[in-house]
Amino acid sequence: MRLWKIIYFSLKRRAFGRRFFDGKVRAYPTLRCNLSCEYCVNNHIDGGRHLADYSLLDPEEWIEIFNWLNRDVILTGGEPLLYPDLGKVILGVNPKLEVTVYSNLMVPLRGDLSWLQRKRLSVYASYHISGNRDSLFAENVRLLKKSGTPFSVHAINLEGRDRLQAAFAEKLGAGAPHIDIDEDQRNIFPGSSKAFRKMVRCDRAVILIAPDGGRYQCVSRMVRRVAPFENLAKDPLSGIRHVVDCPDFGFCAPCDYLGETKFTEPNTKTANPIDDG
Numbered sequence: 001m002r003l004w005k006i007i008y009f010s011l012k013r014r015a016f017g018r019r020f021f022d023g024k025v026r027a028y029p030t031l032r033c034n035l036s037c038e039y040c041v042n043n044h045i046d047g048g049r050h051l052a053d054y055s056l057l058d059p060e061e062w063i064e065i066f067n068w069l070n071r072d073v074i075l076t077g078g079e080p081l082l083y084p085d086l087g088k089v090i091l092g093v094n095p096k097l098e099v100t101v102y103s104n105l106m107v108p109l110r111g112d113l114s115w116l117q118r119k120r121l122s123v124y125a126s127y128h129i130s131g132n133r134d135s136l137f138a139e140n141v142r143l144l145k146k147s148g149t150p151f152s153v154h155a156i157n158l159e160g161r162d163r164l165q166a167a168f169a170e171k172l173g174a175g176a177p178h179i180d181i182d183e184d185q186r187n188i189f190p191g192s193s194k195a196f197r198k199m200v201r202c203d204r205a206v207i208l209i210a211p212d213g214g215r216y217q218c219v220s221r222m223v224r225r226v227a228p229f230e231n232l233a234k235d236p237l238s239g240i241r242h243v244v245d246c247p248d249f250g251f252c253a254p255c256d257y258l259g260e261t262k263f264t265e266p267n268t269k270t271a272n273p274i275d276d277g
């Protein structure tokens with residue numbers, strides 16, 4: 001991939017207005033998952049061999065981090081519902097902050113579900129056709145409806161929009177919720193799932209927190225455990241925007257294209273974090 005193309009794609013993405021940091025914290029309480037989607041970064045990078053290395057923070061540590069950062073929270077993964085005591089974390093976050101759970105909804109929702117009653121909670125459900133657990137998904141959707149928890153459903157466009165929508169409606173039966181179909185980021189983002197590696201200057205404003213509290217420039221680095229910044233379980237926030245020279249463009253995670261991200265010519269100067277508030 002020629003560098004002008006990389007810059008072109010960054011500019012094109014800016015033109016579509018997806019360049020701004022939304023101010024939210026993206027936390028990965030666990031990177032483990034009950035599914036194995038073909039487009040998942042966990043499988044895409046080194047067979048996910050580093051996932052088991054991560055120690056998990058306690059619920060209290062997550063709560064302290066979120067309330068100290070005082071920003072709306074996205075709990076993602078992996079499958080966050082596999083994190084023990086996710087409900088405790090959700091209920092411990094300052095009620096003024098929004099909490100959004102990104103889930104495949106293919107984990108049984110059992111036990112104490114009082115967290116579903118939290119105000120300012122929503123669920124962003126991903127329907128993964130490889131999951132093959134549609135009855136569980138449907139059961140969880142019913143539960144969310146009953147609890148009144150706002151939720152939305154999306155899927156990655158692997159099968160063709162019409163076929164995917166029809167299959168979803170058929171499998172979920174009467175009462176199937178609306179499903180949004182998103183493009184496969186691998187087809188849009190020139191830096192992901194490629195055979196080449198390229199040195200670029202990677203400029204991102206994002207707060208990604210790994211299962212052990214470490215902060216990373218991107219999901220790809222987090223999964224590979226490459227060059228963490230501070231650990232928020234013990235260190236202050238080092239700044240929101242970081243600029244790094246990275247040799248791994250082409251090996252980025254599909255979702256590393258989202259938000260305020262810019263790729264340009266590499267720079268030989270030492271990369272420094274820039275705090276833009």
Ligand code: SF4
Pocket residue numbers: 033034035036037039040041042077078079104128
């Ligand atoms: S559900 Fe999400 S985290 Fe799990 S394998 Fe699929 S893409 Fe990966």
Ligand code: SF4
Pocket residue numbers: 191200202217218219220221244246247248249250251252253256
């Ligand atoms: S691998 Fe990560 S740090 Fe490197 S270019 Fe891709 S998004 Fe940036």
